[in-house]
Amino acid sequence: MSSFPVEKTWWKEAVVYQIYPASYLDSNGDGLGDIPGIISKVPYIKSLGVDAIWLSPIFASPQKDMGYDVADYRSIHAPYGTINEVQTLIEKLHANNIRILMDLVVNHTSDQHAWFKESRSSKSSAKRQWYIWRDAKYDEMGNRKEPNNWKSIFGGSAWVFDEGSDQYYLALFLPSQPDLNWENADMRKATHDDMRFWLDRGVDGFRIDSMNLMSKHPDLPDGKIVNPDEPYQSGAEFFASGPKMHDYIREIRTEVLDHYDVMTVGELGFTKDEKSVRQYVAKDRHELNMLFTGDIVDMDFGANAKYERDDFHPRKIRHITNMWQKAMPKFNGWNTIYLDNHDSGRSLSRYASDAPQHRSNAAKMMATYMTTLSGTPFMLAGQEIGMANLGKDYGAESYIDVEGKNYYNEVLKNRGGNVEKMNDVLREMQLKSRDHGRLPMQWDNSPHAGFTVESAQPWMTVNKDFTEWNVASQLDDPNSIMAYWKQILALRKAYKDLLVYGSYTALDESETGEMVLGYERESSETGQKAVVLLNFSNQSQQVTVQRYEGFKVLISNQSGDGIVKEEVELQSYGAVVLLSA
Numbered sequence: 001m002s003s004f005p006v007e008k009t010w011w012k013e014a015v016v017y018q019i020y021p022a023s024y025l026d027s028n029g030d031g032l033g034d035i036p037g038i039i040s041k042v043p044y045i046k047s048l049g050v051d052a053i054w055l056s057p058i059f060a061s062p063q064k065d066m067g068y069d070v071a072d073y074r075s076i077h078a079p080y081g082t083i084n085e086v087q088t089l090i091e092k093l094h095a096n097n098i099r100i101l102m103d104l105v106v107n108h109t110s111d112q113h114a115w116f117k118e119s120r121s122s123k124s125s126a127k128r129q130w131y132i133w134r135d136a137k138y139d140e141m142g143n144r145k146e147p148n149n150w151k152s153i154f155g156g157s158a159w160v161f162d163e164g165s166d167q168y169y170l171a172l173f174l175p176s177q178p179d180l181n182w183e184n185a186d187m188r189k190a191t192h193d194d195m196r197f198w199l200d201r202g203v204d205g206f207r208i209d210s211m212n213l214m215s216k217h218p219d220l221p222d223g224k225i226v227n228p229d230e231p232y233q234s235g236a237e238f239f240a241s242g243p244k245m246h247d248y249i250r251e252i253r254t255e256v257l258d259h260y261d262v263m264t265v266g267e268l269g270f271t272k273d274e275k276s277v278r279q280y281v282a283k284d285r286h287e288l289n290m291l292f293t294g295d296i297v298d299m300d301f302g303a304n305a306k307y308e309r310d311d312f313h314p315r316k317i318r319h320i321t322n323m324w325q326k327a328m329p330k331f332n333g334w335n336t337i338y339l340d341n342h343d344s345g346r347s348l349s350r351y352a353s354d355a356p357q358h359r360s361n362a363a364k365m366m367a368t369y370m371t372t373l374s375g376t377p378f379m380l381a382g383q384e385i386g387m388a389n390l391g392k393d394y395g396a397e398s399y400i401d402v403e404g405k406n407y408y409n410e411v412l413k414n415r416g417g418n419v420e421k422m423n424d425v426l427r428e429m430q431l432k433s434r435d436h437g438r439l440p441m442q443w444d445n446s447p448h449a450g451f452t453v454e455s456a457q458p459w460m461t462v463n464k465d466f467t468e469w470n471v472a473s474q475l476d477d478p479n480s481i482m483a484y485w486k487q488i489l490a491l492r493k494a495y496k497d498l499l500v501y502g503s504y505t506a507l508d509e510s511e512t513g514e515m516v517l518g519y520e521r522e523s524s525e526t527g528q529k530a531v532v533l534l535n536f537s538n539q540s541q542q543v544t545v546q547r548y549e550g551f552k553v554l555i556s557n558q559s560g561d562g563i564v565k566e567e568v569e570l571q572s573y574g575a576v577v578l579l580s581a
């Protein structure tokens, strides 16, 4: 249990709803979602009972990585709308007591950013040092080689040779996403100004993209050779959580964030140990409010590559959940609670089941997980109606995102271009491709799910299951997934001393069985307890709950529950929340 009294803040009580702008609603018939589309759905967003939205990047961008390649942080990607429309969105959200978080993408920019164009113009450019430039190396034969052996996160070398200025620049993602050089104080100041630009327009905080990649080891040493057959190796040890990382965040805090009432959530890649995590979010560190540690969306990634097989098992979610729920209170940190984002497949299809007979219950069970833990829940638009992955009848050609495509093509090449040999990779893409998290929102059963007009070509495949699984069909159905979300979000607010601020105690696997995740929450104000039991399997499970005899059922996705006796029978993907008197 925490040795700190938990301080109450709005961002701890908030529930955040992530909107991927391309995929929410197209208002002008070009097949791409836009800002006016989101504006028109503010009443809908409000009706769910969420408190904030996180908007994935909407800034001017060549869209090589769907806006995570920013060309100008102060203007809007024209097909999404105008800056005035963004201002209207902010105002309309605020009028409805909904806050807005922007995506702060400042580990890298697009190669179309004016800063980079100037930087690459010559070695003596005033902005040369705003990016990471290095001379070529040469082997004994005189062949030009990259400055080190780092592999890009999206495949190939992390270095790009610039013929014009005769040096390499570092790009940890796409070659068109050059990494900024955070060592440079002028660059940092310009970035702080960009942040203020949005904060002064009313933005309530940031999700900080690739946050801990900003500081690299100053010598950029070669990564360990783990795969001798491959030309490039992971350099994560040297580019993640580098020596100046905490200086940069603290500077952002004191120079910018502390002058506003805002929240921050940093995306933390490659760094997952408690000691390092502590340094970013312990309250006395004065750095970030919370983090996405990533492990919860990586539970079925292979040991060497995302698209290698390593099946989900409930013991994984038990381990990760218990680890962070126990860790954060020790240092007065705060958790994020999430299962989905735009970088992977839908959790429903990966960690539970989207089979027709299970889908509704499984989605409600996952909603129960998302709303009964200590931390700030981040739900991905579509979760409220149980949106699922594209089915197995969609082939490799349906996947358009650069991360998955690059990987697929690399493996295909290594296998001599034989598509017949690609079934294993396709299987993993059907589970984890980033495209699934970015599917157009399913509003109704009209053509293209009501996402865009009939005559338009949606930018991304609309999942054909929309005829059954859509917002309109659930709005008035009291047994729908959406109705369950609304109910449990309202309970989270009504019982916030317990469900937001209460302490967490894991139930032991010996008590619940290996397929059931169980935990207790307890209010320090009233001593009231909630017990949460979540069945992550398609079989029914019995859990003995003698010690909770007399508790009543607060919410459940199964019928026939009331006052608890000795045992709870969880149906497949059943979820039951018990409450003490």
Ligand code: ISL
Binding pocket: 065, 068, 069, 105, 153, 173, 209, 210, 267, 269, 306, 342, 343, 344, 403, 434
């Ligand atoms: O997508 C991934 C694997 O599923 C991750 O490796 C991801 O690239 C990493 O978590 C960083 O993600 C963020 O920055 C990327 C962008 O493509 C992602 O969409 C974003 O969330 C580069 O800006």
